[in-house]
Amino acid sequence: MKLIVLGSAAGGGFPQWNSNAEGCRRARTGDPVALSRTQTSLAVSADGRRWFVLNAAPDLRAQIQATPALWPTAGLRSSPIAGVALTGGDVDALAGLLDLRERHRFNLYATRSVLGVLASNRIFEVLAPDCVTRLALPLDQTIALADPERDAPALFVRAFAVPGKVPLYLEGPNFDPEKYTEDDTTVGLELWQDNGRKDGGAHAFFIPGCAAMTERLAARLAGAPLVLFDGTLWTDDEMIRLGLGAKTGRRMGHMSVMGSDANGTGGTIAAFRALGIARKIFVHINNSNPMLLADSSERRAALAAGWDVGHDGMELEL
Ligand code: MLT
Numbered sequence: 001m002k003l004i005v006l007g008s009a010a011g012g013g014f015p016q017w018n019s020n021a022e023g024c025r026r027a028r029t030g031d032p033v034a035l036s037r038t039q040t041s042l043a044v045s046a047d048g049r050r051w052f053v054l055n056a057a058p059d060l061r062a063q064i065q066a067t068p069a070l071w072p073t074a075g076l077r078s079s080p081i082a083g084v085a086l087t088g089g090d091v092d093a094l095a096g097l098l099d100l101r102e103r104h105r106f107n108l109y110a111t112r113s114v115l116g117v118l119a120s121n122r123i124f125e126v127l128a129p130d131c132v133t134r135l136a137l138p139l140d141q142t143i144a145l146a147d148p149e150r151d152a153p154a155l156f157v158r159a160f161a162v163p164g165k166v167p168l169y170l171e172g173p174n175f176d177p178e179k180y181t182e183d184d185t186t187v188g189l190e191l192w193q194d195n196g197r198k199d200g201g202a203h204a205f206f207i208p209g210c211a212a213m214t215e216r217l218a219a220r221l222a223g224a225p226l227v228l229f230d231g232t233l234w235t236d237d238e239m240i241r242l243g244l245g246a247k248t249g250r251r252m253g254h255m256s257v258m259g260s261d262a263n264g265t266g267g268t269i270a271a272f273r274a275l276g277i278a279r280k281i282f283v284h285i286n287n288s289n290p291m292l293l294a295d296s297s298e299r300r301a302a303l304a305a306g307w308d309v310g311h312d313g314m315e316l317e318l
């Protein structure tokens with residue numbers, strides 16, 4: 001299985017258009033210490049020829065342009081993209097669908113609730129139904145990712161609920177920030193090749209948004225060869241402390257790399273420490289997260305804890 005990190009930043013990207021914070025200023029001037037990042041999206045393939053895109057970030061058009069594996073190779077109109085699968089209904093997960101509107105055949109996988117979001121927004125009808133087939137991603141069931149151009153499926157996926165919240169634009173006046181969802185609102189995706197059986201074959205997890213580590217999630221991830229995981233904030237209150245916003249990571253539905261205190265209690269590094277995962281990579285990294293800066297003590301601490309900080313164009317193979 002081949003994977004390409006198309007984008008590694010959280011919603012807004014790095015630099016974010018309206019942020020004048022130091023990290024964004026450095027990224028804007030091309031400082032290699034503050035490498036620019038587009039919003040999180042992952043391409044996955046069994047053979048390096050046909051690809052599925054996990055989350056259609058608002059930057060998808062530029063991501064395709066930056067990724068030769070996703071360029072057309074056959075005839076006057078074609079694309080190696082066989083399908084798209086979504087982990088939620090946030091803008092940064094689905095706005096890029098609008099870039100895929102030029103009558104290309106592909107399969108679009110999302111959970112029932114995210115399909116509901118798409119169905120209730122008529123703008124997504126630019127994905128003509130005779131080209132784009134919308135398919136339900138069931139929870140906790142392995143399904144083949146079907147390629148409209150090929151009979152035999154080469155990749156399999158299983159979606160599972162993770163703690164999360166409804167998309168920002170659906171919060172509404174009665175939204176309770178203390179209550180996480182743990183249903184098909186926010187999911188992680190487990191991917192693998194072979195026969196659809198999880199019998200030791202190479203498998204990878206893509207979890208760009210997760211509000212908390214639960215026992216169930218820890219058990220699911222234990223021993224995995226590869227996990228790409230929510231790296232939104234370094235500390236839960238960093239947006240407030242830096243004067244960039246009023247929300248904690250918890251309020252946004254994201255656990256933080258270090259959690260809420262200097263000891264890292266409740267943070268992602270601590271939560272993963274005993275899980276025995278071979279390769280751990282942060283994605284969906286917010287522009288305020290100091291680990292984005294290659295010369296920061298936070299970057300060193302993440303690497304020392306056995307994590308990689310994902311970057312756009314990062315290629316992985318299992
Ligand atoms: C998030 O991950 O918290 C969302 O993408 C926020 C947003 O919609 O910008």
Ligand code: MN
Nearest residue numbers: 010011090092
């Ligand atoms: Mn997001």
